[in-house]
Amino acid sequence: MTVYEVIERLPAPEIVRARSQAMAMLDAVLSPEWEFRYYSYDTQWAPSEELASMKDGSGNDYVVVFSESGIYAQATYHESPINAYRVSPPAPWPGLFDSLPQAFRPFAQEVAFLDHNGVQRATVCLWRERTDSEWKCGNVQVPDQDEGDADGAEWLFGLLLEGRAEAYLEFAEEYYEVAPALEVVQHVYDLKPLTQDIVSALNPAVRLEDLAEEIAQIGYPV
Numbered sequence: 384m385t386v387y388e389v390i391e392r393l394p395a396p397e398i399v400r401a402r403s404q405a406m407a408m409l410d411a412v413l414s415p416e417w418e419f420r421y422y423s424y425d426t427q428w429a430p431s432e433e434l435a436s437m438k439d440g441s442g443n444d445y446v447v448v449f450s451e452s453g454i455y456a457q458a459t460y461h462e463s464p465i466n467a468y469r470v471s472p473p474a475p476w477p478g479l480f481d482s483l484p485q486a487f488r489p490f491a492q493e494v495a496f497l498d499h500n501g502v503q504r505a506t507v508c509l510w511r512e513r514t515d516s517e518w519k520c521g522n523v524q525v526p527d528q529d530e531g532d533a534d535g536a537e538w539l540f541g542l543l544l545e546g547r548a549e550a551y552l553e554f555a556e557e558y559y560e561v562a563p564a565l566e567v568v569q570h571v572y573d574l575k576p577l578t579q580d581i582v583s584a585l586n587p588a589v590r591l592e593d594l595a596e597e598i599a600q601i602g603y604p605v
Contacts, residue, residue: 384537385525386507390518392544396454396511402546403435403447404601405572409551411597412585413559421558422542426602433602437539444504445539446496452486453512457496460535463506464526473502478523480505484512506534548572561586574604 393399407424414420421437428434428448435447437458445458459466465476480491480503487510490496491503498504509520525533532538542550548569556562567584571577577598579591598605 384532385534386509386520386523386536387525389507389536389540389544390509390520393509393518393540394546396449398546399447399454399543400433400435400449401574402543402572404603405574406542406551407435407601408577408597408603409555409568409571409585411594411601412582412589413555413561415586415589415593421554424601427600443535443539445507448490450486450490451513452484453510453515455487455490455510456508457491457503457505458507458535458539459504460506460539463533463535465506465523465534467498467502467505473500475503475505476523478521479503479508480521482519482521483508484510486512507536507539576605577603 394402403422404424406422407420410420410422417423419440421439423436425434425436431451433449435449436445438444442461443459445456447454447456465479467473467475469476480488483491491505491508496504507520509518511518523534527533537544542554548565551572552563552565552568555568563585567581570581571585577591577594582589582591582594597603
């Protein structure tokens with residue numbers, strides 16, 4: 384599955400936002416130390432802009448910007464054959480950003496989304512303007528690979544595509560090596576207000592009052 388299949392499966396923007404907030408809230412409880420979290424969400428990233436992000440600590444990540452113009456997303460799979468460092472000097476894969484709407488072009492040059500050489504960290508780029516009825520991407524010719532995910536799109540956005548508490552639970556068991564009850568994870572996926580019982584069921588070492596800053600930053604319902 385490449386970016387073309389991913390944009391067919393991605394749900395409406397408000398659902399992407401809700402899933403992103405739920406995943407970030409779960410990570411905030413399971414990993415009190417921010418630098419070790421996989422998923423994050425920041426409602427205060429910039430004026431009129433919110434940011435969902437993922438980083439796995441191994442050079443793979445994504446950012447999703449929610450703005451007044453719509454949603455912009457880019458992701459990088461560092462082992463992809465279309466990564467910028469396939470050539471010297473490094474450069475984005477042809478077509479990745481060529482048809483990006485003008486409203487989103489500043490995001491493609493956002494310093495926070497560039498690597499240490501000032502190159503876009505992207506093997507995937509997709510977007511949806513506020514007036515669009517579907518997700519879009521550039522005219523990218525992704526090489527055929529045995530794994531069928533040469534640009535990393537399916538793996539990078541996997542949990543957003545799944546949208547199920549069961550999928551997050553599988554992720555938590557592998558990444559955080561914990562196995563909270565499914566109904567507790569579902570509670571957060573449903574964006575129901577947190578209680579100390581829910582927090583303790585996820586992580587006994589965390590108190591609800593300690594999460595006030597994270598809850599506000601994520602914009603999680605209270």
